[in-house]
Amino acid sequence: MSEGCLTRRSALSAGIAAIAFSQAPGALAQPRIGRALPREFNLALEHTTFNVTGRTRPAMSINGQIPGPVLRFREGEEVIINVTNKLRESASIHWHGLILPSSQDGVPGISDGFNGIAAGATHQYRFPLVQSGTYWYHSHSGVQEQAGIYAPLIIDPLRPDPYAYGRDYIVQLSDWTDENPERIISNLKRDPGYYNYNKRTLASLVQELRAAPDGAARSAIIADRKMWGDMRMDPTDIEDVSGYTYLVNGRPPERNFTAVYRPGETVRLRFINSGAMTHFDVRIPGVEMTVVQAHGNNVRPVTVDEFRIAPSETYDVLVRPAGGKQYQILAETMGRQGFASASLATQDGLPMLPLPPHRPRPVLTMADMGGPYGPTGLDRGTPLPEVDRPGQVAPPMDMSGMDHSSMAGMPQGAATAGTVQGPAAAAMDHANMPGMDHSTMPGAQPRQSRSGPSQQARHNQRNAAPVGIDHAAMGHGASAPAQAMDHAAMGHGAPARGQAADHSAMGHGNMAMPDPFTNDVGAPPGARVLSYRQLRALSNPYPVREPSRIIEVRLTGNMERYIWSINGNRLSEAQPIVLNFGERVRMRFINETMMNHPMHLHGVWMQPQVGNGNENPLLHVVNVKPGTTMDVDVEADAEGGWGFHCHLLYHMEAGMMRKVEIRRRARVASAP
């Protein structure tokens, strides 16, 4: 278990670092002596049982542990890891976030020459470590990750990190279910609302109507209900799966994992979200957190009160708890189903502090509704044009039936109490934008780096030629050009600063146009909440340059059938996305679904265009919010086949995955 505290001193004294967790029985093979030889580690994947809720349930473990043993490596060394599969099924281990040869990446059927580790077999991984930071490793076969095959992976830097701390702890968040994970998929397939016991009901309608201040608000509530019904969508579908117990380092809240600190000491917390299906909103009431590392890469320190961590993300924060008190590390799920919790205290073994009440459960609004964004079939980076398969892309929403005028002039106060974004607010927004085609909203506003309008114009020209489509100029609004709004003029185009002010001045109420980078975690007013925009890479090996092309990555799916896909094609029917070695491409994620999708690209870094120029962060996963568009630049500097998928486990299983193939292209003379 990861109870041990990792002191920085021990971490830096080379050989000892790897055995910092040796108190765990059979955790790790002892490293071989001798600096020249690669150190060797042994991992065994086994069936086991795990008891979190009081019921002993079948599970899968690495070296008998859930989570598995911490692997602690040093930047610059080479390691050998022997993975023995003692399971009764094929398995794999993927080193999440590590830059390594494709053949060592561990995705069956996608990584070069790797087809999984057969039951009973041992597979040897061998790769050099060219980076440092907080990562994790997990199975990439079926639903084994949900069953327990996940563990932390820490790489100590060659040169000390540019921030000081007394000790560090891993805080690995995860979601445990007593159910058989295979059963979860089949439940979701036959009834996507199977786990949702927070649907809107007649009872909740009565409550909302009684809370409404006047007739106009009431008719707005009714209209909103009718609209969702007409669209055959469910605004309460925030998290697909329920019945989870949320863990910190394998412990439920009652077992209170405790990070011990000495008063006045700076503690580094390495947050890893290993939840199969869970976004967590993290806060430590009474303690501010300084984010120093995101996804293993150091960033300019930014002090926040809260942050959202999407599945598979990692954030390292420094905290300086004062006064010898016990503090609570709270990770509340995005759908408000539960907490993972741990303590910061001066001694271990204290009982947990009582959990606070849940924050209001978010409700989707019309703004979270992705629309049909053209064009289709082109410009996806695939060898052949690709068309949406029937049944995988939501049909166009007919907003013409909405009676905007009847909602006009609705008072601001109509927002329903008890919801973050109440139905009345959603309706209100429509009133403020009469005639607007919502389906064009996010796509109509390609969010670019803050490199200035002239550069963007150049960029448009460049891209118009080779692909025949000028995304930025067309703005995907082709379906209703006359109605398209000038977002930039409205102030939406200006990222970051002043945005909130703009919105309120415009009278949008509490529902902004979906901003791809900020997270509404339901924090109290004034709380600082991390956004991707605040992440500024301390060092970025890739100089800023124009991408050679834009690859459109539409996140698509069928909520009614639990089909999830990319560009309207599930993995089983999709072509790989082919990148040319050495090129820089811009992936334009367009989320047409109503769910968050943490999109993970193996092998190369993703640089979301958050407007920080050459300080744009380097991430291995980007969370794409419902109804938003996000541009992400990728330097294709690693040859081979790479996994590319949504890191919600059951979305990936249902087909939201692609192979990205980075190929060295034979030089062919061609006209410029």
Add this chain to the structure above:
Amino acid sequence: MKTPCNRGTRTGAIAAGALTLCLMAGEASAQQAASQQAAADPGAHSPGAHELYYGAVLVDQLEYRNHGRGHGIYAFEGLAYYGTDYNKIQLNGRAESNQAAKGLERAELQLLYSRLVGYYWDVQVGVRHDFRIDPRTGTPARTYGVVGLQGLAPGLFEVNIQAFLGERGVPLLRTEVEYDIYITNRLVLQPEIELNFAGGRDEAAGIAPGLYRMETGLRLRYEFTREVAPYIGISYERTVGGAAGLTRRLGEKPEATTVVAGLRLFF
């Protein structure tokens, strides 16, 4: 999916029994093809690119109906399916007991191939067989070809429209519409209506041209789990037009209102 087998299913020429085998063979050969491809072309997907197979059984109605006099009736309506997102084999069944004869009044089984054609819709083709239960009182044996559309209409209405063509050349049309009203997250009121139309006469089966039979019900269920939900409700059933006369000739009343209690199972 490049197997001749699956091309066959797409054209929709269905021999139900053969189809199951065909799909299985199709799967095997598709997997084989995929692994061969993977060896040849590094760009192709292989083991990761599997199709998920899944299935479900829904017993929508398993109930006792009482007119308030005499013996009650037992009724069953349910379905089961298995397959992939796009291709499924579905089995629909319904049966009703006969209060007087203490046997089955009617029993129907459908074997369908179901194909996802749009976001909310499956097209289904297959066969329906009505069993001959009791030579004196029950309906006679009939076999029909079936073409149907099943899905979710705007407003969240569950719709199933089926057209039947029997060996006697009488075309039939059945439309079923259901709606789930969630009173709370576990208490669900489900109104339902079914209308049966005929394009000809089949006296022995009690079928006359036009709307010949309708059934409507209102059931209130409590979902202890998604799997098990007991319910109570009322059901109204009548034969209409010429068919009402045929029913009377059998000495039965053309309409009946019953109180129902039963169990809905979904797993």
